[in-house]
Amino acid sequence: MKNLFKFILFFTMFLIYGFNSIAAEKSHKLLEPSWSFKGFFGKFDRAQLQRGYQVYTEVCSACHSVKYLSYRNLSQPGGPEFSEQQAKIIASQFEVIDGPNSDGEMFTRPARLSDKFVGSYANEQAATAANGGAYPPDMSVLVKARQGGADYIYSVLMGYEDPPSGITLDDGVYYNKYMPGNSIKMAKPLSAEAVEYADGTDASEKQMAKDVVAFLAWAAEPHLEARHKIGFRAIIYLFIITVLVYFSMKKLWSRIESKV
Amino acid sequence: MSDHEFTPKSKFGKWFNDRLPLLTLRNHLTEYPTPKNLNYWWTFGAILTFCLIAQIITGIILAMHYVATSGLAFESVEHIMRDVNYGWLIRYFHANGSSMFFLAVYIHIFRSLYYGSHKSPRELIWVIGMIIYFLMMMTAFMGYVLPWGQMSFWAATVITNLFSAVPFIGDSITNWLWGGFAVDSPTLTRFYALHYLFPFLILGLVILHIWALHIPGNNNPIGIDLKHPSKDKVPFHPYIVIKDLYALLIFLIIFAFFVFYSPNLLGHPDNYIEANPMVTPNHIVPEWYLLPFYAILRSIPDKLFGVIAMFGSIFVLVILPWLDTSKVRSAIFRPLYKQFYWFLVADVLILGYVGAMPAEGLYLLVARVATAYYFLHFLVILPVLGAKERTLDVPLSLTEPVLEGSPNESTLKEKKEN
Amino acid sequence: MSEDKKTNRRDFIFTASYALGAVGVGAVAWPLIDQMNPDASVKALASTEVDISGVERGQSITVLWRSKPVFIRRRTEEEITKAKKVNLKDLKHPEKDEDRAKNPEWLVMLGVCTHLGCVPLGDKGEYGGWFCPCHGSHYDTSGRIRKGPAPTNMEVPKYEFLNSNTIKIG
Numbered sequence: 004m005k006n007l008f009k010f011i012l013f014f015t016m017f018l019i020y021g022f023n024s025i026a027a028e029k030s031h032k033l034l035e036p037s038w039s040f041k042g043f044f045g046k047f048d049r050a051q052l053q054r055g056y057q058v059y060t061e062v063c064s065a066c067h068s069v070k071y072l073s074y075r076n077l078s079q080p081g082g083p084e085f086s087e088q089q090a091k092i093i094a095s096q097f098e099v100i101d102g103p104n105s106d107g108e109m110f111t112r113p114a115r116l117s118d119k120f121v122g123s124y125a126n127e128q129a130a131t132a133a134n135g136g137a138y139p140p141d142m143s144v145l146v147k148a149r150q151g152g153a154d155y156i157y158s159v160l161m162g163y164e165d166p167p168s169g170i171t172l173d174d175g176v177y178y179n180k181y182m183p184g185n186s187i188k189m190a191k192p193l194s195a196e197a198v199e200y201a202d203g204t205d206a207s208e209k210q211m212a213k214d215v216v217a218f219l220a221w222a223a224e225p226h227l228e229a230r231h232k233i234g235f236r237a238i239i240y241l242f243i244i245t246v247l248v249y250f251s252m253k254k255l256w257s258r259i260e261s262k263v
Numbered sequence: 264m265s266d267h268e269f270t271p272k273s274k275f276g277k278w279f280n281d282r283l284p285l286l287t288l289r290n291h292l293t294e295y296p297t298p299k300n301l302n303y304w305w306t307f308g309a310i311l312t313f314c315l316i317a318q319i320i321t322g323i324i325l326a327m328h329y330v331a332t333s334g335l336a337f338e339s340v341e342h343i344m345r346d347v348n349y350g351w352l353i354r355y356f357h358a359n360g361s362s363m364f365f366l367a368v369y370i371h372i373f374r375s376l377y378y379g380s381h382k383s384p385r386e387l388i389w390v391i392g393m394i395i396y397f398l399m400m401m402t403a404f405m406g407y408v409l410p411w412g413q414m415s416f417w418a419a420t421v422i423t424n425l426f427s428a429v430p431f432i433g434d435s436i437t438n439w440l441w442g443g444f445a446v447d448s449p450t451l452t453r454f455y456a457l458h459y460l461f462p463f464l465i466l467g468l469v470i471l472h473i474w475a476l477h478i479p480g481n482n483n484p485i486g487i488d489l490k491h492p493s494k495d496k497v498p499f500h501p502y503i504v505i506k507d508l509y510a511l512l513i514f515l516i517i518f519a520f521f522v523f524y525s526p527n528l529l530g531h532p533d534n535y536i537e538a539n540p541m542v543t544p545n546h547i548v549p550e551w552y553l554l555p556f557y558a559i560l561r562s563i564p565d566k567l568f569g570v571i572a573m574f575g576s577i578f579v580l581v582i583l584p585w586l587d588t589s590k591v592r593s594a595i596f597r598p599l600y601k602q603f604y605w606f607l608v609a610d611v612l613i614l615g616y617v618g619a620m621p622a623e624g625l626y627l628l629v630a631r632v633a634t635a636y637y638f639l640h641f642l643v644i645l646p647v648l649g650a651k652e653r654t655l656d657v658p659l660s661l662t663e664p665v666l667e668g669s670p671n672e673s674t675l676k677e678k679k680e681n
Numbered sequence: 682m683s684e685d686k687k688t689n690r691r692d693f694i695f696t697a698s699y700a701l702g703a704v705g706v707g708a709v710a711w712p713l714i715d716q717m718n719p720d721a722s723v724k725a726l727a728s729t730e731v732d733i734s735g736v737e738r739g740q741s742i743t744v745l746w747r748s749k750p751v752f753i754r755r756r757t758e759e760e761i762t763k764a765k766k767v768n769l770k771d772l773k774h775p776e777k778d779e780d781r782a783k784n785p786e787w788l789v790m791l792g793v794c795t796h797l798g799c800v801p802l803g804d805k806g807e808y809g810g811w812f813c814p815c816h817g818s819h820y821d822t823s824g825r826i827r828k829g830p831a832p833t834n835m836e837v838p839k840y841e842f843l844n845s846n847t848i849k850i851g
Contacts, residue, residue: 014517043524071338071341071345073345073722073725075721075725076345079721116725117722117725117726140536143341144341144535145535147527147532147535148532148533148535148536149532150532152532183545223535225345226344226345226351229351230351230352230355230523230526231523231524233352233523234519234522234523234524235523237519237523237708238516238519238520238523240701240704240705240708241512241515241516241519242516243701244512244698244701244702244705245509245512245513245516247694247697247698247701248505248508248509248512248698249509250694251505251694251695251698252505252506252508252509254694254695255501255502255505256502259299259497259502320713324713324716327716327717328716328720342720342722345721346720346721346722346723347716347720347721348712348715348716348718348720348721349712349715349716350716350720352712353712353713353716
């Protein structure tokens with residue numbers, strides 16, 4: 004028993020340790036909306052992911068790429084789950100560079116399911132030049148690439164406000180409550196009703212922010228639902244077999260214990 | 264410990280065993296007499312063996328899909344996470360497996376420190392163990408570079424830059440390590456090759472480690488020598504095997520929680536940003552298991568002496584059997600040492616904590632004090648304790664109560680009887 | 682009596698542990714094996730669309746599908762007639778030409794010799810079709826094996842005409 008407590012103590016310290024090893028300067032406590040995908044039984048909300056995809060396409064994709072997503076991901080289980088036909092149509096709206104053809108030239112063709120998401124810029128340098136020297140980061144794993152994850156991205160989207168008195172920012176720089184350093188070169192991207200949702204949901208700023216962040220969370224972790232599902236089964240299995248092995252061990256040791 | 268009496272049952276077994284005594288080896292491992300009073304801190308050897316094998320298997324599988332050039336490395340990891348069947352599972356297993364491996368090794372090392380498993384006649388087991396630990400750290404360091412994220416790149420830059428502190432030839436060494444004038448694709452490919460190789464070196468050393476252990480046999484919580492044969496020992500199979508299995512299963516439950524529910528908790532978000540030589544992250548930190556050494560390195564203001572201190576902190580562990588001069592093994596009978604042991608544990612945890620913080624202000628001061636204390640513990644406190652400590656009486660066997668006489672006398676008596 | 686009971690209970694717990702353990706080993710083994718199966722990005726390329734608008738009569742093109750060559754030949758009337766005239770009894774692997782080329786003008790088949798996998802050469806061989814230089818297999822104008830060690834005709838994959846200019850293979 005004593006040893007078990009010691010072990011738990013160590014383990015808890017170890018966890019706190021782990022947490023602190025990524026110590027960040029938190030400017031403000033982040034906004035923490037409820038996410039359907041958080042927690043042991045977290046799942047994505049299909050309709051939300053589809054709305055989030057719409058916000059991404061209509062607002063964010065002008066500057067931000069998601070280069071590790073493929074169009075076929077849109078119809079795969081665990082995601083927005085558009086039908087394969089819908090995903091094909093979505094893909095075909097974008098042009099992809101292919102080639103060289105038998106004449107040695109590159110050509111463009113409509114995207115297919117097997118293609119990766121097409122970005123607005125040819126490369127990182129073009130994206131940087133077009134955005135005042137600040138590269139709009141690719142968002143494929145952005146939710147995992149920021150301390151605070153989904154909460155952080157949501158907070159930044161909702162965190163635009165007038166700078167406090169005494170602080171003036173250059174042109175093209177905006178004040179944001181949750182960005183470390185409080186300045187960001189992206190203008191406030193979301194405004195109420197910027198998008199007309201296909202499913203008729205009211206496109207308030209908060210709604211769009213939540214939806215697009217959920218979409219990005221899926222983009223970063225497309226296998227989250229499978230991971231939770233398999234994890235649940237694995238841990239239940241481990242508990243059961245641990246109990247069985249424990250009793251086997253007790254049975255076995257009782258043979259020699261009695262001889263002493 | 265001679266068990267040459269073993270003869271295989273089948274004719275084929277005899278024929279084979281005469282030419283390559285694998286069956287004798289199997290019999291030895293099965294019958295291997297193990298003290299029956301071992302507590303659960305002794306199960307971590309088996310847990311570590313599992314971790315090593317698991318990392319090797321998942322690592323080889325990852326190697327089937329990973330591409331080790333700077334232009335494609337990050338993308339290939341995303342390919343594994345998204346497209347490879349169960350790739351996300353194997354990758355998260357391998358990444359978190361590294362943390363679990365180190366958690367287990369620290370418990371294993373601290374078990375030895377508490378119960379005196381590093382003392383005579385087990386000094387070589389300890390030294391081999393330290394070499395294994397060093398190789399583990401190098402393997403983990405190189406492995407962390409492979410995903411080619413921001414932390415991968417900058418940790419590689421910081422640590423390889425340390426070698427430029429060597430007088431006269433420092434820059435040549437660093438360029439030689441890099442294969443260029445900075446960390447880049449050549450560095451990555453060679454780290455990949457070595458990351459694949461080192462675990463097999465570790466595997467060989469683990470075999471030597473276990474072999475060296477089997478000569479004197481296991482230590483035990485009260486630290487006394489057990490006679491052989493002894494009714495205080497049990498055959499390794501099935502008694503210890505099942506106990507190790509039980510402990511391993513508990514370990515796996517904890518492991519599973521990380522892999523399936525918090526796979527990125529122990530990592531750093533910056534490593535999900537592709538490596539950019541033009542942009543340095545605000546805080547470069549290694550993985551948690553390297554933090555104490557990072558703290559020691561940064562606590563010395565001079566670059567060269569910082570490196571010396573960092574390697575010195577490992578060296579001081581290697582020579583521990585000759586620093587800890589007490590004749591009594593187990594801390595159970597060493598009340599003063601026990602206190603200092605827990606101070607050391609606290610010191611290492613503090614070092615780890617400040618290692619994650621910026622190296623300035625109060626954090627830096629604490630790091631310096633903790634570093635000084637670390638060396639004080641090994642170089643001053645241990646030898647002094649060995650000479651001066653009043654130890655408690657050590658029992659003569661697991662079941663016999665302590666008879667009269669000083670502890671030293673009883674242990675000497677044990678040695679004479681053997 | 683109680684000894685028997687003891688044995689039963691002891692055996693049960695061990696048997697149950699072993700059985701559950703075997704299940705666990707299997708469950709762990711499967712992902713380690715399945716990861717070597719074609720991954721999602723490879724499976725996504727399982728079908729290819731080919732533009733055949735530039736192919737003249739009597740001309741062949743070769744495209745890559747699932748990393749293997751596919752011969753697409755726009756046959757001449759002569760080749761079609763020759764293919765249909767063949768007596769099925771003369772074939773090692775009897776297949777009607779109509780079954781191999783639904784649109785008789787177009788022959789689409791895997792350019793892989795069914796013997797040991799070499800790529801046969803077009804417009805060669807004694808039957809006006811293909812000839813495999815590796816071990817001397819001769820294929821006719823329908824891609825059927827006529828002479829040589831290959832056991833079966835060149836495989837016709839699943840394909841369809843999306844329109845008169847495009848074939849989708851796979």
